[in-house]
Every structure is written in structure tokens, then in C-alpha cells.
Amino acid sequence: MKTIFDQTVRNELTNRIGKLSPESKAEWGKMNVYQMTKHCNRWNNWVLGKEDYADYAYKQDFIGKIFGKWALKSNTKNDKPIGKNMPAGKAFTIKEIEGDVEAQKIKWIQLIADYEYFSNPGFVHDFFGKMSKTQIGTFAYKHFDHHLRQFGV
Template identity: 30%
Template sequence: MKNVFNAADVAELTVRINALTSTTLPQWGKMSVDQMLAHVNVAYEMVYDNRHPKPSWLMRFALKTFVKEKVVGPTPYAKNSPTAPVFRMTGVKEFAREQQRLLAFLERVQADGTRTFEGKESPSFGPLTAAEWNVLFSKHLDHHLTQFGV
């Protein structure tokens, strides 16, 4: 698994992201490449943009109890795994804009470093370690880049 806090690993992820084109087709799943990029950006929006409502205390409890380990644990995601409603994308997205946003988010996470993320609160899971944040970002991104063959 790549380390989103490591410049060399972020450079490798950047190469993969830049290999995508607006016509890249998925190897599985229903999302188009522009939707996938917008989908992946949601995790970073939750950290940096505060655009998405925080789940209720009951939903947070359920997410921490039943979902957290799947998201921040080492086991890769299965193909066609279900996703939370906030991550579901419909309609056409602007490919170049979403691609550039993702690259900027990756650069920002890497620049902010582990100190910023150690103990940082996730809207869904509560405080996470920097290692858990890395898994959350890296595993999700790798899953979808692999989905699109890069």
C-alpha cells in the first residue's frame, strides 16, 4: 500500500492518475471515469471542504462498529462493494476538473503530513491515527485506479 504522506509514493499515484483520460473505461462497476474521480474526491472533501453533513450520532456508532475496520483495515475492497450515499455519483462530471482536484488533494495531504492527521477526527469514524488515514486514502484510491486499469 502506498503512503500518501510520502512524496515518492504520491508521485507514483500522480503518474497513475495522469494516465487516466476522459475515455478510460472501467474493468468493473458502473461509474464512468469522471464519476470515479468525483467519488474519490469526496473523502478529501470531508477532510478539507466541510461540504458534507456529519452523520448522526447513531449512524456514527454504526459506522464505527460495522464499517470502520473495512475502511481503515488492510483488507482490500472487493469489486462492486457498496458505498455510502454521499459517495454515489450520478450524471456527468467535469473530468479535467475532478482529476486536478484529486491531484491537489493528494499534494495537500502529503504536505500536511502525519502530524496533521494523527488523531484527526473523521466525520464518520471519529479520531483516526495517521496510519488509518493513510489506509483510508490509499486503499480507496488504489481500488479505483485499479478499477480503471492504471
Template identity: 35%
Template structure:
């Protein structure tokens, strides 16, 4: 599995992002390509400490029960549930949003584990740096596959 902290791995992700065009269509789901690019930034922003989020007790309990299943997998399932704060329904400037996502991915290449400002996930609870890496790379891969790149 690739690492969000690896420049080499991130360069491969960025190459895939650069294959997207404003006309790219989803193979599943409802998002447009610009919405997906914005959506992919949301978990990164949370990790950087820019987007505080909390889950209620029931969701945290449910998340802790699912944590092993999610992290023992190598991909997210199609049409998996999304945190309400990460849902995108507006439209965004494609080039600007794409460049912002690339810049945020590069933060991990440049700072490594120091990019992570919180280790407490609102749904899964406390995550290790390796679990954060796996979750971010799985999420990015999931949505890039969604758009055929």
C-alpha cells in the same frame, strides 16, 4: 504500503491519474471515469473537514467490527459498499475533476498529517494518522486499478 503523506508515493499516484483519459472504461462497477475522479475526492474532502458526515449507531458498531479486517488487508474488494455521500451519478468535466483530485492529493504531500482535520471516521470510529493514510492510498489504488492504471 505507500503513504498519502509522501510526495514520492503521491507522485506515483498522480502519474497513474494522468494515464486516464475521458475514454477510460471501468473494468468493474458502474462509474464512469469522471464520476470516479469526483468520487475519489469525497473521502479527501471529509478528511480536510469540508464534508461533515455521521453514521447511525448500528453502522458505527458494524464499522468497528469490520475495522480490523479492512485495515489488515492491502486492498478493497471490488464492488465494496460506498457511503451515500460519496456516490456520484452526475457527469463532470474530466480535466477539471482530474486536476482537482491531483491538487487534493498534493495537499497531503505539502502538509503531511496536518492536512487531516478529523481523526473520527463516521463508520470505523477513531483512526490513527497511519490508518487514514492506508485507507486513502488503498481507496485511490482501488479505483485506479478499476480503470486499468
């Protein structure tokens, strides 16, 4: 399975991000390209423990405690892509509709490169709960692949 911790996969993602433009249109979902790139950057900062998440108290939501492990296993057991129209979650919803897409792309590429040195042992996904590094790597790839497919790249 593909993982964000593989340099070849990071290169593939970087190349796909490079194909996005401010004019890119979503094939599904509610986000525009600016919102999607900013969403991915916020999510990266959360997983990597950067910026606003440097001292963040990670915790699993109540509903995640019930269904999270099942959903995590379902999402990381094979190469099946994440389905269309999955909700982003309140913390990762981007309300502003305009911004600098090129700046967001540059930041996203830099954050993807940071997975080479991933070290956030306290990370707990708000729905899935505690994840192994292997699960983080697989799900991070699938999350980015989902959004890049959403915009046709």
C-alpha cells in the same frame, strides 16, 4: 504498507491519475470515469476537512459502531487491496453522469498533494469511526488504488 503521507506514493498516484482519460472504462462497478474522479475528490474534501466539510460534524453511523473497528483493522493491517464492488456510500455517490474529467483529475492531484500537510484531528470516518493518522494514510492510499485499478491504471 503504502501510505498517502509518503511523497513517493503521492507521486505514484499522481502518475496513475494522469493516465486516466474521458474514454477510460471501468473494469467493474457502476461508476464511469467522471463519477469516479468526482467521488474521489468529494471523499478527499471530507477526509481533509475542505470545502463543504470545513465545519462538518463528523460522526460514526450506528452500524459502524458495531462493525467499524473490525472492518478498519481488516482494511489497514496489510497491503491487500480493497475488493471489487464495494459500495460508495450515499454521501459519496455521484449522480451526474457527465462532466469535465480533466478538471476533476487536476483537482484530485491537488488534493493528493495536500496530504503532505494533513491536519484534520477531528476526522471520524462514518463507518470506521476515529482513525489514527497511520490508518488514514493507509486507507486513503487503498481507496485511491482501488479506484485506479477499477479503471485499469
